[in-house]
Amino acid sequence: QVQLAESGGGLVQAGGSLRLSCAASGRTNSDYTMGWFRQAPGKEREFVAFITSSGGTTDYAASVKGRFTISRDNGRNTVYLQLNSLKLEDTAVYYCAARRWGGAYLQSQYLYWGQGTQVTVSS
Numbered sequence: 001q002v003q004l005a006e007s008g009g010g011l012v013q014a015g016g017s018l019r020l021s022c023a024a025s026g027r028t029n030s031d032y033t034m035g036w037f038r039q040a041p042g043k044e045r046e047f048v049a050f051i052t053s054s055g056g057t058t059d060y061a062a063s064v065k066g067r068f069t070i071s072r073d074n075g076r077n078t079v080y081l082q083l084n085s086l087k088l089e090d091t092a093v094y095y096c097a098a099r100r101w102g103g104a105y106l107q108s109q110y111l112y113w114g115q116g117t118q119v120t121v122s123s
Helices: none
Strands: 002-007 010-013 018-026 032-039 046-051 058-060 068-073 078-083 092-100 117-122
Touching: 002 092, 018 032, 018 092, 018 117, 032 068, 032 078, 046 068, 046 078, 058 068, 078 092
Parallel strands: 010 117
Antiparallel strands: 002 018, 018 078, 032 046, 032 092, 046 058, 068 078, 092 117
C-alpha cells in the first residue's frame, strides 16, 4: 500500500504561482510513475502531468504545458507540481496518483490516489 498526501494548495491571483507537493508513505519505492490530475467544479477529473520513476520522462496536458512543471525528489518520496502563470480555469482540486511502470494519461491506470488539494485562482 502507498499513501499519498497533497499539500500546497490555496487561493492565488491570476498570473500568480503555487507549488503543490505530494508526499508518499507506506510501501514506497522509486519505481512508481507519479501523476497529477485535477477536477474543476462540474467537470470530469482530467490529466495534468506525469513523471516517470527516474524523472527521465515527463509529459503535460496541452492546457498547462509551458506553465506547470512536475518534478520529484525520490530521497524525500515527494513529487512537486509548480504552477506558474495561473489562470482562472486552473481552479480545481488537484490530486496526485501513483502507478507502477511507465507514464500514463488515464485515471484508471493509476492505483493509488491522494485526497486532493484545492487550488483557487481569483481575478
